Amino acid sequence: MLDAALSSYGAHVVLAISSDENHPPENIIDGKTETFWISTGMFPQEFIIRFPDNMNISTVSIHSYNIKRLRIEKGTSEDADKFEAVADTEFEQTESSLQANDISVNVSNTTHLRFFILSGYDHFVSVHKVSVQS
Amino acid sequence: MVKLRAKCVVVGDAAVGKSTLCQMFRSDGAVFQKNYTMNVGVELLEKSVSIPDTSDTVEFYIFDSAGREPFADACENMWKQPSVVCVVFDISSEVSFTSSGRWIDRLRSHCDGLHVPGVLVGNKSDLAVRREVDGAEARAWAQTHGLEYHETCAREIGQFEAPFLSLARAFHSLYQDQMQIVQSLV
Numbered sequence A: 001m002l003d004a005a006l007s008s009y010g011a012h013v014v015l016a017i018s019s020d021e022n023h024p025p026e027n028i029i030d031g032k033t034e035t036f037w038i039s040t041g042m043f044p045q046e047f048i049i050r051f052p053d054n055m056n057i058s059t060v061s062i063h064s065y066n067i068k069r070l071r072i073e074k075g076t077s078e079d080a081d082k083f084e085a086v087a088d089t090e091f092e093q094t095e096s097s098l099q100a101n102d103i104s105v106n107v108s109n110t111t112h113l114r115f116f117i118l119s120g121y122d123h124f125v126s127v128h129k130v131s132v133q134s
Numbered sequence B: 001m002v003k004l005r006a007k008c009v010v011v012g013d014a015a016v017g018k019s020t021l022c023q024m025f026r027s028d029g030a031v032f033q034k035n036y037t038m039n040v041g042v043e044l045l046e047k048s049v050s051i052p053d054t055s056d057t058v059e060f061y062i063f064d065s066a067g068r069e070p071f072a073d074a075c076e077n078m079w080k081q082p083s084v085v086c087v088v089f090d091i092s093s094e095v096s097f098t099s100s101g102r103w104i105d106r107l108r109s110h111c112d113g114l115h116v117p118g119v120l121v122g123n124k125s126d127l128a129v130r131r132e133v134d135g136a137e138a139r140a141w142a143q144t145h146g147l148e149y150h151e152t153c154a155r156e157i158g159q160f161e162a163p164f165l166s167l168a169r170a171f172h173s174l175y176q177d178q179m180q181i182v183q184s185l186v
């Protein structure tokens, strides 16, 4: 399901700070790189993707622009407030193309993924597409 | 409609009028404190401004820092990743102007290599008879350091808004530039 829109599987972005109404967080999971969510200032930035069922996820693929440091955490439905870091990575800067990164996470039985953008190559960072592979 | 958020770090020597400027801005001129209360840490203030001719706003998170050591030093860990910066001096104190370079250097080390818009504010312009810093000289200095220069009397309506408005505009225009780049890639 790497290339499918997560939203077609019933996934939702349940939390995202920042607000440009032309670029809502749902754009992250619509399966297209043309649409995006963009942060509107300050770090860190965070968003959470909730899945309809428990998922086993080996890899998270993310298309973005100007993200520097990213941490991914997993959550479980039993305890919505509890998150555990599963990846902490630094992306390379790109200029004339989006950043495309596959991040190995190897999580089982998770219902939420939380994305923490800790720093950027610009004040504003965009996320175009997140997809997952079991 | 876009709501931007900007972390604005305000620094400068003790008693130059940083807190007065920030409080007046935050309260739209309602709070003027005549008596000096020295900052011993960072005071956080929130204030939104509209960008003229747009429906967009910038919400400032102002980090009003202490000017006197060792309190200033202790503030420094709050300066991470600023969106915009504001360096204030007192036009009746040459010493406070000379310090500006040191303040800006200290701030830059927290900017992660990003381009961070900044203003240099020559405050207490009402004390013209005691002026020790030439306005033109301060403006030229600001320019060489990539800062926009403003002279203010923090206690006067119509004066304390200008530096913040110029920071808001600069940050907003960075957003628009970035948006254009992103849109050209997709």
Ligand SMILES: Nc1nc2c(ncn2[C@@H]2O[C@H](COP(=O)(O)OP(=O)(O)OP(=O)(O)O)[C@@H](O)[C@H]2O)c(=O)[nH]1
Residues within 6 Å of the ligand: B012, B013, B014, B015, B016, B017, B018, B019, B020, B021, B033, B034, B035, B036, B037, B038, B039, B040, B065, B066, B067, B068, B123, B124, B125, B126, B127, B152, B153, B154, B155
């Ligand atoms: N004449 C005049 N006095 C001012 C002006 N702005 C501030 N003051 C006075 O200067 C004194 C110091 O102002 P503050 O705003 O507390 O100074 P500060 O830069 O925050 O000082 P620290 O917190 O110690 O770093 C106060 O007594 C203010 O009333 C101004 O524009 N003109």
Ligand SMILES: [Mg+2]
Residues within 6 Å of the ligand: B018, B019, B020, B037, B038, B039, B064, B065, B066, B067
């Ligand atoms: Mg103060």
